[in-house]
Amino acid sequence: YASYAVIDGHTARIFYASGPHIKQPIASLTKIWTALVVIENAELDELVTISKKATLSEGSSIYLKEGEQVTVNELLHGLMMRSGNDAAMALAEHVGGSEEGFVFLMNERAQRAGLRNTTFTNPSGLHHENHLSTAYDTAKMLQIAMNNKKFKKIASAKHYNGSRTTWENKHKLMHSDTGVVAGKTGYTKVAGRTLATYFALNKKEFVVVTLNEPNDWQFHLQLADLVDENYSIHKLIKKGKYKTTDKSTISIKKPVSLLLSAEEYPELSHILIRSTNSIRPYGIWQVRINNEPIYNFPVEIK
Numbered sequence: 001y002a003s004y005a006v007i008d009g010h011t012a013r014i015f016y017a018s019g020p021h022i023k024q025p026i027a028s029l030t031k032i033w034t035a036l037v038v039i040e041n042a043e044l045d046e047l048v049t050i051s052k053k054a055t056l057s058e059g060s061s062i063y064l065k066e067g068e069q070v071t072v073n074e075l076l077h078g079l080m081m082r083s084g085n086d087a088a089m090a091l092a093e094h095v096g097g098s099e100e101g102f103v104f105l106m107n108e109r110a111q112r113a114g115l116r117n118t119t120f121t122n123p124s125g126l127h128h129e130n131h132l133s134t135a136y137d138t139a140k141m142l143q144i145a146m147n148n149k150k151f152k153k154i155a156s157a158k159h160y161n162g163s164r165t166t167w168e169n170k171h172k173l174m175h176s177d178t179g180v181v182a183g184k185t186g187y188t189k190v191a192g193r194t195l196a197t198y199f200a201l202n203k204k205e206f207v208v209v210t211l212n213e214p215n216d217w218q219f220h221l222q223l224a225d226l227v228d229e230n231y232s233i234h235k236l237i238k239k240g241k242y243k244t245t246d247k248s249t250i251s252i253k254k255p256v257s258l259l260l261s262a263e264e265y266p267e268l269s270h271i272l273i274r275s276t277n278s279i280r281p282y283g284i285w286q287v288r289i290n291n292e293p294i295y296n297f298p299v300e301i302k
Contacts, residue, residue, distance in 0.1 A: 003018055003135040081167045092299075252285075
């Protein structure tokens with residue numbers, strides 16, 4: 001089954017999709033989450049001692065040798081740019097104490113992120129019947145990870161000069177003039193071709209994920225064109241102070257812009273949801289389309 005999801009880079013709202021919540025193998029797109037969990041639990045300059053188990057990882061490899069020491073930073077580049085399964089295992093053992101310990105961290109972080117249809121059994125995406133996610137959850141993984149500055153820098157690297165060799169990113173759209181900032185490739189016989197791409201096209205940021213799509217490069221560009229043609233950046237709320245009907249003051253710390261289609265813009269509404277916490281009053285400013293919430297952000301109320 002081929003499925004896909006195109007989501008907003010800021011709100012994770014779905015723009016276009018087919019079967020976005022169907023559980024499927026995602027192959028090496030798993031490594032997006034592996035990288036984020038590593039970055040959140042280790043420093044980039046830490047040295048990792050490579051185990052025999054890591055060197056014996058099947059599939060794509062950056063050819064690590066048992067006993068050598070490599071920085072977390074270099075392993076993360078090998079993970080994201082060259083899809084090294086040996087790098088995935090070395091990082092997992094370093095951060096989680098064992099592969100199982102790290103997989104526990106991956107699943108725990110996925111739960112906190114609201115990835116309800118995702119289960120990991122290993123750090124690299126090698127086939128296992130319970131190692132599953134969806135096009136939407138995987139797109140959300142990249143959307144969440146790109147909010148991390150360290151992840152963004154590594155995932156956006158087109159080339160990397162490491163201690164062993166110079167790597168070029170396997171995601172070929174990153175080497176073209178198509179607005180691609182970052183991404184990840186994947187393939188197993190069972191999963192088929194999997195691809196995640198983060199676009200910043202004419203200042204519009206969005207994520208495209210396809211699972212088991214043979215013509216993925218072309219399809220990602222077609223979907224990106226659809227977003228670019230049909231969605232515009234709308235400045236909704238300026239930074240500043242606003243009065244409510246009961247004379248309270250709301251402080252907006254930064255302006256809010258959203259990608260909206262021409263059909264959606266007239267259906268836009270705003271609602272303020274007040275907290276019941278009287279000690280420090282705050283609220284949630286909710287943006288809705290056709291009365292469906294699409295974006296929430298906290299505001300101070302005085």
